[in-house]
Amino acid sequence: xxxxxxxxxxxxxxxxxxxxxxxxxxxxxxxxxxxxxxxxxxxxxxxxxxxxxxxxxxxxxxxxxxxxxxxxxxxxxxxxxxxxxxxxxxxxxxxxxxxxxxxxxxxxxxxxxxxxxxxxxxxxxxxxxxxxxxxxxxxxxxxxxxxxxxxxxxxxxxxxxxxxxxxxxxxxxxxxxxxxxxxxxxxxxxxxxxxxxxxxxxxxxxxxxxxxxxxxxxxxx
Numbered sequence: 571x572x573x574x575x576x577x578x579x580x581x582x583x584x585x586x587x588x589x590x591x592x593x594x595x596x597x598x599x600x601x602x603x604x605x606x607x608x609x610x611x612x613x614x615x616x617x618x619x620x621x622x623x624x625x626x627x628x629x630x631x632x633x634x635x636x637x638x639x640x641x642x643x644x645x646x647x648x649x650x651x652x653x654x655x656x657x658x659x660x661x662x663x664x665x666x667x668x669x670x671x672x673x674x675x676x677x678x679x680x681x682x683x684x685x686x687x688x689x690x691x692x693x694x695x696x697x698x699x700x701x702x703x704x705x706x707x708x709x710x711x712x713x714x715x716x717x718x719x720x721x722x723x724x725x726x727x728x729x730x731x732x733x734x735x736x737x738x739x740x741x742x743x744x745x746x747x748x749x750x751x752x753x754x755x756x757x758x759x760x761x762x763x764x765x766x767x768x769x770x771x772x773x774x775x776x777x778x779x780x781x782x783x784x785x786x787x788x789x790x791x
Contacts, residue, residue: 574721579757594659
């Protein structure tokens with residue numbers, strides 16, 4: 571039996587009528603659909619708990635959309651939400667802008683586009699993966715402390731940090747096409763660890779898949 575599992579949960583749909591890259595900006599709340607997604611995830615984890623899963627630790631990024639996604643899970647599992655700064659959204663130069671081709675190609679932005687492999691316009695992929703994995707390892711230890719063998723933790727985070735962490739965990743190049751990320755709204759990327767804290771495998775699921783058609787997966791989400 572795996573010693574512990576840490577679920578990296580992406581937040582739900584955000585209300586963002588202007589379509590800006592909201593990044594780390596405050597007060598970007600879940601849309602009504604996003605709240606429904608969060609409730610669906612809460613029910614998913616409640617059912618798993620009723621079936622014997624030992625989900626004993628819950629933490630979320632400090633950003634509003636992550637905290638609001640975690641709230642129904644907190645209520646369903648009777649868990650307090652710890653705030654984990656290391657799983658926050660990636661820093662991004664384009665934060666607050668409506669990022670389209672015309673905006674990106676404005677000459678004043680060109681210096682920020684010099685190295686897409688890092689990427690030069692924001693926090694390095696390797697740094698994102700390192701901080702999220704460190705948080706996951708601490709969540710693993712906390713889950714073991716609270717629940718023992720087979721315990722599970724949930725960390726509510728954001729698409730890019732989760733995807734960078736998964737690529738790193740699977741030994742794949744961190745540079746990627748953002749359109750090909752397997753990390754939909756309220757998807758669950760599960761890191762399964764052995765008794766020595768080594769990553770055994772990565773699992774992926776979409777418990778709220780039925781709510782995805784028509785959802786707006788906006789930049790920075």
